[in-house]
Amino acid sequence: MIPLLQVKDLCFAYPNGHDVFKNLSFEIFPREKVCIVGKNGAGKTTLFYIIMGLLRPVKGEIILDGKVIRTKDDLRYLRKKIGFLFQDPEDQLFCPTLLDDVMFGPLNMGFSRDDAFDKAHKVLSMLGIAHLAHKPPYALSGGQKRLGALASVLVMEPELLLLDEPSSGLDEEAWLNLVLLLQNLNKAMIIASHDTGFLERVTPNWYELADGKLIPLKNCCNKATETFK
Numbered sequence: 001m002i003p004l005l006q007v008k009d010l011c012f013a014y015p016n017g018h019d020v021f022k023n024l025s026f027e028i029f030p031r032e033k034v035c036i037v038g039k040n041g042a043g044k045t046t047l048f049y050i051i052m053g054l055l056r057p058v059k060g061e062i063i064l065d066g067k068v069i070r071t072k073d074d075l076r077y078l079r080k081k082i083g084f085l086f087q088d089p090e091d092q093l094f095c096p097t098l099l100d101d102v103m104f105g106p107l108n109m110g111f112s113r114d115d116a117f118d119k120a121h122k123v124l125s126m127l128g129i130a131h132l133a134h135k136p137p138y139a140l141s142g143g144q145k146r147l148g149a150l151a152s153v154l155v156m157e158p159e160l161l162l163l164d165e166p167s168s169g170l171d172e173e174a175w176l177n178l179v180l181l182l183q184n185l186n187k188a189m190i191i192a193s194h195d196t197g198f199l200e201r202v203t204p205n206w207y208e209l210a211d212g213k214l215i216p217l218k219n220c221c222n223k224a225t226e227t228f229k
């Protein structure tokens with residue numbers, strides 16, 4: 001089976017900063033669920049930005065469905081297949097109402113208003129926030145904003161989800177609802193989080209990002225076993 005996504009020999013440093021990645025390589029297969037843990041500043045968000053084409057690596061390749069991402073068209077294709085939940089939901093909600101935000105993607109893809117509404121309503125209901133549909137994003141709480149941002153990602157039905165701190169700020173009910181949703185979602189996902197209780201429930205496949213490398217962890221939370229590639 002061809003990996004859905006491959007990151008190959010990735011090197012990256014911010015201007016005037018230290019190396020965040022030194023020849024980082026990994027791959028993820030369709031419907032594979034993995035999580036990445038790591039200290040503050042380890043590079044989890046940076047890795048997601050590079051995959052989504054928001055930051056350009058010094059060296060290395062992002063390969064989707066066996067094809068190296070090079071052109072703007074490649075990037076458009078990648079952004080249809082990969083949904084990215086930003087760490088800060090404020091980066092993701094920009095319309096007058098939450099419903100507008102969640103309908104924005106489907107409308108952009110050419111769905112009719114009725115179909116975009118149905119899709120948005122279904123996802124908002126699944127996340128337990130349909131009653132907030134007509135609120136402006138600025139009037140939502142932190143946890144509600146996170147769920148709203150997640151709705152705007154899920155409504156696009158991507159094949160791979162990159163979720164940056166998806167459980168942050170959620171109350172017990174929303175947290176459990178999200179655990180169950182991700183457990184039952186038949187999609188590939190990479191989750192970056194410090195919420196180990198959440199990660200333990202969603203996937204047994206853990207990696208630690210440390211010193212610019214991904215190290216597989218066995219049996220959740222246990223010690224690193226071998227350096228990943």
Ligand SMILES: Nc1ncnc2c1ncn2[C@@H]1O[C@H](COP(=O)(O)OP(=O)(O)OP(=O)(O)O)[C@@H](O)[C@H]1O
Pocket residue numbers: 014015017020038039040041042043044045046047087
């Ligand atoms: N815009 C930027 N300019 C310069 N350096 C940056 C920038 N953004 C992040 N960094 C640095 O890059 C490194 C990786 O940051 P990143 O946000 O990817 O870490 P993270 O693992 O997501 O952290 P956290 O767990 O705190 O969210 C850190 O040392 C950080 O200080």
